[in-house]
Amino acid sequence: MSTRREQILAAAAELFARHGFHGVGIDEIGAAVGVSGPALYRHFRSKDAMLGEMLTSISESLLAGGQERRDTNEPAQVLGELIRFQVDFALDNPALITVQERNLGNLTEPDRRRVRALQRRYVEVWVQAIRETAPALDEPTARAAAHAVFGLINSTPHSRHLGRDGMATMLREMAVGALTRVCADGRPSGDLQTSSREFRIAGTSG
Amino acid sequence: MSTRREQILAAAAELFARHGFHGVGIDEIGAAVGVSGPALYRHFRSKDAMLGEMLTSISESLLAGGQERRDTNEPAQVLGELIRFQVDFALDNPALITVQERNLGNLTEPDRRRVRALQRRYVEVWVQAIRETAPALDEPTARAAAHAVFGLINSTPHSRHLGRDGMATMLREMAVGALTRVCADGRPSGDLQTSSREFRIAGTSG
DNA sequence: CGGCCGCGTTAGCGCTGGCTAACAGCAGGC
DNA sequence: GCCTGCTGTTAGCCAGCGCTAACGCGGCCG
Numbered sequence: 001m002s003t004r005r006e007q008i009l010a011a012a013a014e015l016f017a018r019h020g021f022h023g024v025g026i027d028e029i030g031a032a033v034g035v036s037g038p039a040l041y042r043h044f045r046s047k048d049a050m051l052g053e054m055l056t057s058i059s060e061s062l063l064a065g066g067q068e069r070r071d072t073n074e075p076a077q078v079l080g081e082l083i084r085f086q087v088d089f090a091l092d093n094p095a096l097i098t099v100q101e102r103n104l105g106n107l108t109e110p111d112r113r114r115v116r117a118l119q120r121r122y123v124e125v126w127v128q129a130i131r132e133t134a135p136a137l138d139e140p141t142a143r144a145a146a147h148a149v150f151g152l153i154n155s156t157p158h159s160r161h162l163g164r165d166g167m168a169t170m171l172r173e174m175a176v177g178a179l180t181r182v183c184a185d186g187r188p189s190g191d192l193q194t195s196s197r198e199f200r201i202a203g204t205s206g
Numbered sequence: 207m208s209t210r211r212e213q214i215l216a217a218a219a220e221l222f223a224r225h226g227f228h229g230v231g232i233d234e235i236g237a238a239v240g241v242s243g244p245a246l247y248r249h250f251r252s253k254d255a256m257l258g259e260m261l262t263s264i265s266e267s268l269l270a271g272g273q274e275r276r277d278t279n280e281p282a283q284v285l286g287e288l289i290r291f292q293v294d295f296a297l298d299n300p301a302l303i304t305v306q307e308r309n310l311g312n313l314t315e316p317d318r319r320r321v322r323a324l325q326r327r328y329v330e331v332w333v334q335a336i337r338e339t340a341p342a343l344d345e346p347t348a349r350a351a352a353h354a355v356f357g358l359i360n361s362t363p364h365s366r367h368l369g370r371d372g373m374a375t376m377l378r379e380m381a382v383g384a385l386t387r388v389c390a391d392g393r394p395s396g397d398l399q400t401s402s403r404e405f406r407i408a409g410t411s412g
Numbered sequence: 413c414g415g416c417c418g419c420g421t422t423a424g425c426g427c428t429g430g431c432t433a434a435c436a437g438c439a440g441g442c
Numbered sequence: 443g444c445c446t447g448c449t450g451t452t453a454g455c456c457a458g459c460g461c462t463a464a465c466g467c468g469g470c471c472g
């Protein structure tokens with residue numbers, strides 16, 4: 001509602017991403033939105049509450065977006081749409097992504113429980129989609145692969161060299177490539193060539 | 207040399223990884239190695255110095271390892287060996303990887319400069335290897351791809367479900383797949399099929 | 413044996429930082 | 443036209459934390 005809360009959360013996210021939760025003071029957050037110091041307590045009960053609300057709202061957005069992609073696409077398209085969704089989210093909200101990755105450990109215990117539950121459900125959407133595409137994959141592997149792809153996509157804040165769209169297509173491509181490769185796995189790991197390409201990456205066997 | 211310093215650094219890395227640099231007190235670090243509180247100042251000049259030494263030593267190890275792989279392998283094998291090296295390092299030193307990812311911003315300015323210089327050189331080794339494999343790739347893209355693969359490989363600490371070796375092979379596979387895909391890029395992004403596989407991930411075009 | 417030195421202890425200082433208290437301007441509603 | 447409530451201010455409390463000081467103890471060397 002009140003634009004003020006969101007404004008504060010956005011500024012706080014930026015700061016938390018750069019300096020870490022404990023590396024940012026109340027006064028700095030206030031200064032970032034033009035008010036100074038304890039004015040923030042008119043909008044949040046505590047600094048912990050800011051982080052809590054920030055992370056739960058991110059997690060809810062991701063889960064909602066994931067479920068929506070799952071429910072409004074043909075099964076064969078879901079994984080691709082999830083990739084696109086996550087890439088767009090990461091590119092458009094680098095600070096939020098960074099905070100979610102780094103500052104889970106700074107949450108209050110009940111908040112952490114809530115956030116982890118939401119994240120788990122989001123991962124489950126991915127796991128379903130992955131196994132829909134590659135039913136041979138066992139669930140733990142699919143889950144680990146999902147986490148790895150998150151790492152890939154969320155690496156965005158650390159490399160801003162390409163333009164937004166160039167970055168987006170590259171990340172989508174890489175995500176697809178990574179998932180394709182792991183989905184094709186299960187064979188004895190031996191000759192891993194890229195087949196039908198004019199180059200190959202050698203030496204990954206054993 | 208003195209095993210004590212390394213022991214302290216290891217404990218501190220674990221704690222920094224979990225709670226963030228500012229989220230950990232001197233007393234906790236001391237407690238983690240069995241001494242209490244300011245005894246650490248017999249070994250380090252400050253808490254900042256601990257983080258500084260930790261991160262520079264990680265960066266030096268990575269750079270040295272990367273250079274060694276580059277210099278002792280045929281060009282066609284270098285990229286694969288770099289992947290293997292990074293995967294092994296991440297799996298064997300999850301705390302260090304986490305700290306390096308998250309706590310660069312908490313370094314002293316001179317320390318940060320040193321670390322960033324080392325990291326840049328390490329990335330350059332990767333960029334060279336990538337472009338050796340796929341000369342058509344421009345340098346910024348190769349750099350961004352390298353960062354993305356780091357994100358993928360370093361996601362390790364967030365998913366411990368598979369065993370070490372299973373995780374290692376999966377991460378290598380995914381890294382290869384991601385790089386293969388991006389290296390093959392440059393064509394108009396349109397039909398992205400996985401070709402000659404029995405499945406495909408659809409919907410990533412545009 | 414005696415003095416030095418590496419490594420540890422506890423007490424305590426100074427500052428920072430989260431949070432509260434007390435007060436103020438400024439809407440809108442009766 | 444006052445009262446209420448929302449939003450902001452400044453002053454200040456109190457805990458925690460980085461770091462220093464002062465001291466103790468055991469081992470090595472002459």
